[in-house]
Amino acid sequence: MSKIRRKFSPVNPLIRLWRDPISPLPRHHTPLRIANALLLQLSRRLRRTKVRGFPYNLLIESTNACNLRCPLCPTGMGLMTRKVGMMDYPSFTHLIDEMAPYLYVVNLANLGEPLLHPRIFDMVEYISAKDVSTTISSNAHFINQKNIPDIINSGLEKLEISIDGVTPQSYQKYHQRGNFQGVLENISALCGAKGGRAKPHISLGFIIMAHNEGEVSQFEQLAERIGADSIYLVQVSIPHYRSWTIDEAREFLPKNPEYSRFREGKWGLELAKPRPVGYPCVWAFTRTVVNWDGTVVPCCIDYDNFHDFGNAFKEGLKTIWNNEKYIEFRQKLLTQLNQTPVCSDCSGNIY
Numbered sequence: 604m605s606k607i608r609r610k611f612s613p614v615n616p617l618i619r620l621w622r623d624p625i626s627p628l629p630r631h632h633t634p635l636r637i638a639n640a641l642l643l644q645l646s647r648r649l650r651r652t653k654v655r656g657f658p659y660n661l662l663i664e665s666t667n668a669c670n671l672r673c674p675l676c677p678t679g680m681g682l683m684t685r686k687v688g689m690m691d692y693p694s695f696t697h698l699i700d701e702m703a704p705y706l707y708v709v710n711l712a713n714l715g716e717p718l719l720h721p722r723i724f725d726m727v728e729y730i731s732a733k734d735v736s737t738t739i740s741s742n743a744h745f746i747n748q749k750n751i752p753d754i755i756n757s758g759l760e761k762l763e764i765s766i767d768g769v770t771p772q773s774y775q776k777y778h779q780r781g782n783f784q785g786v787l788e789n790i791s792a793l794c795g796a797k798g799g800r801a802k803p804h805i806s807l808g809f810i811i812m813a814h815n816e817g818e819v820s821q822f823e824q825l826a827e828r829i830g831a832d833s834i835y836l837v838q839v840s841i842p843h844y845r846s847w848t849i850d851e852a853r854e855f856l857p858k859n860p861e862y863s864r865f866r867e868g869k870w871g872l873e874l875a876k877p878r879p880v881g882y883p884c885v886w887a888f889t890r891t892v893v894n895w896d897g898t899v900v901p902c903c904i905d906y907d908n909f910h911d912f913g914n915a916f917k918e919g920l921k922t923i924w925n926n927e928k929y930i931e932f933r934q935k936l937l938t939q940l941n942q943t944p945v946c947s948d949c950s951g952n953i954y
Contacts, residue, residue, distance in 0.1 A: 630707045631734045639705045647888035652933040657705040660890035664713035665720040672779045677906035678714050690895040692722050694916040703733035710738045718745035724753040731758025746789035751796050765808040769821045776814050794830030806833045816857035838864040840950045880940045887933050899923050905945045
């Protein structure tokens, strides 16, 4: 089993162009995709607000419904006020038809549990047929004997499962309403059925928090025991961290500074590595989010459609990508980062 610590170690930019940062497998290269990716990266380096090329990674929200109530997730915290729903399949296929020539990766998750969507594996198969890599982030509660063959045979390249604990107590501290033993049984059954197949690559995630930072080595052992292919460690993120007091944050922040993206500053909680104004955020220049109803937003941090660039189902994502709203947004990111709503509160590690 390999170890993936993608939040801790920088990756060479040339490697990122050849291997996707989300998928452990090589990208599905074509001359058009290579040229498109190079144009996007050039636009980013030159800080062009009107970007040459189209996004090569998409986060498609199959649904924003979720069975869990994780205390640092906008869904679990009740911060998300937009309607809960499922993406319409014909609209989904139209979106993929439009963007597939440029795409390397589609992640079918955002602010919900993808396996709740009744046609999630039809979606995976449709994307895979376009020679595009697919990945799903799941809580594993809805893996079962009936859909395990679909998971294995649909063409899914990567399945990320966040566990964040090695005991029922530490698991349920964060995954409220979750079933720790049931999740382990589901993952073990999937890994057993997969056998020696390369796909899907099953990666178990661990958000390091105050209550579980001493469990990292045990988590590695657990992942190996149930047959996962890799693990990834994530520094905990806090939505709207500027509004939190240090005492509130201490409930979640690990004491080991290596594990934390925050520090206790003179005036409150601060990013350990502040983002300089003018740094071109990778999301705004190379990828985007399409929510279940077609609404296009800049990234997963914008959970309530504050920056609404248009509707991909009605206007087309290629048109939206360089419309007036998107260009203005990129300009603000480059010059007024700390005054830009949502982005000013972002604690993401932007590469």
